[in-house]
Amino acid sequence: MAPRTAPADPVVEMYGITVERSGTRVLDDVDLLLRPGEVHALMGENGAGKSTLIGALTGTVPILAGDVLVDGAPRTPESVARSRAEGIATVFQESHLSPHLTVAENVMIGHEVRRWFGIDWSSTRERASAALAALGLEDVDPRAPLEDLSPATKQLVAVARAIVLEPRVLVLDEPTSSLDAAEASRLLGVVRRLRDQGAAVLFVSHFLEQVFEVSDRLTVLRGGRVVAEYRTAEVERAELISKMIGEDIDALQALHSERLSHHYAQPGEVTLRAASLGRRGVLEPTDVELSRGEVVGFAGLRGSGRTELARLMSGVERPDRGELWFDGARVQLRSPGAALRYRIAMSSENLRDDGIVAGLTVRQNIVLALQALRGWTRPLSRGEQDAIVDTYLDALRLSPDDLDRPAGELSGGTQQKVLLARLLATRPHVLILDEPTRGIDIAAKLDIQRRVARLAGEGVAVVFISSELEEVVRLSDRIVVLKDREKIGELSNGPGVTVDTIVEMIAADTGEAGPDAEG
Incomplete structure (x- = not known):
């Protein structure tokens, strides 16, 4: 200049x-x-x-x-x-x-x-x-x-x-x-x-x-x-x-800085693959593979394309180029409902518009996606609802006293847990989480992070998106880095990968070589 x-x-x-x-x-x-x-x-x-x-x-x-x-x-x-x-x-x-x-x-x-x-x-x-x-x-x-x-x-x-x-x-x-x-x-x-x-x-x-x-x-x-x-x-x-x-939150650093054990596991079979997937003005053509039992972090500043890629892979938005493959077969996901039929579930960063239904109770919110998947002509009985809800009360440390309260009255952290319970009730094969811990307290944040780690251990393919890069590094097996609406690299996580690794990759001038695909 x-x-x-x-x-x-x-x-x-x-x-x-x-x-x-x-x-x-x-x-x-x-x-x-x-x-x-x-x-x-x-x-x-x-x-x-x-x-x-x-x-x-x-x-x-x-x-x-x-x-x-x-x-x-x-x-x-x-x-x-x-x-x-x-x-x-x-x-x-x-x-x-x-x-x-x-x-x-x-x-x-x-x-x-x-x-x-x-x-x-x-x-x-x-x-x-x-x-x-x-x-x-x-x-x-x-x-x-x-x-x-x-x-x-x-x-x-x-x-x-x-x-x-x-x-x-x-x-x-x-x-x-x-x-x-x-x-x-x-x-x-x-x-x-x-x-x-x-x-x-x-x-x-x-x-x-x-x-x-x-x-x-x-x-x-x-x-x-x-x-x-x-x-x-x-x-x-x-x-x-x-x-x-900002600086990393000290409490999170102290509580969970070590690499999770499943990071060293061999990745499972590819369950969802995006090939040159993109949308004009939204995301450049992008290749991504998700394997069972693996957490893949999407890292980048807001506007980088991380949310846009997640929405294209989960049927929330339709791509105008590229292909999606699920378990080896090409699929077209025209809506989130279509994605759910393949057991692909996404939690949006916008809880108000795309997440919690504030006027419904916690119980109703948890069973909502499963009921939609089953069809409204076959309503879940109260016993079935109770069995589903009970499954996640302990797992996500939800209070029984909140079950019949309107979800809109609860804290942001509890709402995030309710939304996660709703998605888990569908028994997803692919779970895409966009900012699942934003704006919630540290205790709720760690509950969600631990649950994500367990899901990967149970064979679910997880996409984890967070503005807090330290979270992405802590949880991910691989990290897809995006900038200005395109993928600029991919890292295999390990002891040598830090927040600074990602920051330097994002900060590099256009045209500079960043870490290679295997980090």
Whole structure:
């Protein structure tokens, strides 16, 4: 990156920003400065507070304490519309577009070209087309309904709406999450152009290469606090990743640092194999094999493709390329229900939307998947339900007193155990666990980790995904490492493999040789 001149005075200053939700502090005394002519990357893992800080800036999240200054003058963030009026444009991770309006109407909404007779639609569409052309969308008809476009093109339309007025401050929250490499490259080019024209850009992304390519400065959040700030050109990737993921939890290190005995067992027969499996804009073609009696860790930062690969292998999402083979036969998994018929079960990282049914009791949640597999015309009797539930009460240390309580009333750790019990009740041959220990206490975390180890010992093929790399290293026989939506390597676990091994592999520049397939 070319040397930059001395930093200009900030256009946005945020000091001591504190936000609470339901009595929990999600941002704690956070400072952030955005300078004109600079791309400032906001880094951190899931739940670090990045989107909350953006909400505090744009007025969508109320601030408990702290100050926001624009051009040195205090202001109270009130709404996205107020922020736009002050020259702060935002592209949120979830697009705020209107599907039933045209492309031009979405791009120019609230800023249509007006004449004495009303809206000049011809001029309005011309300005929309110019913004779209800057993003390589010359072929998109501004008269077309937005709902006719692909998800990636809709995301670029959201960016076009943000840049059409050439804002003084542009906030991009995961703007490339649904874009392929060429689309992302075009967007980064626009970001550079706006920076060079004097805009201040706040860039949030889990794609490290993009961050290092486009940003001038980095702020790292962890647990709602600022843990580091760097000039991008002066920080090593490994140091940045270490700051993002934090230190290992001492208690977990002390309790279970030794290699589990099943790590030395010979892998069993291949039960699930992905051959060039992928989906455009989601995951590059990927090869993975899962063997019985083996724990395979998927490691990588959020956005690396680890969850996307799991969803493609479990029928949650459909691939548009490649093949899946189960016990030597090619299969097509068109839904999670279809996967369950092959005894392939997945626990999603999103408990609220894809996991626990909060209004059902613990007992009902545990038997839900097995009842669906059996068919609703053959309901499980109360005796059958009790037998299933009793099997997992002791195994997962669930309380009998909770069985008839709504699952939504229980702690996150207990909900994770209930979801695991639901999947185990189907007697899976392949169990895919995405962040099964996130946000739960250490005792519940260890219960789940021990159960995973036992399942492998019983011949189940397990995929284990966790943002805590130390967990992945502790539990896995093999580790598949992903970065920027593609597999970059695979490690056979052993005494020489550490968290640093994976961090160095992820941090390596594109094109550098990492550990070979056998580690």
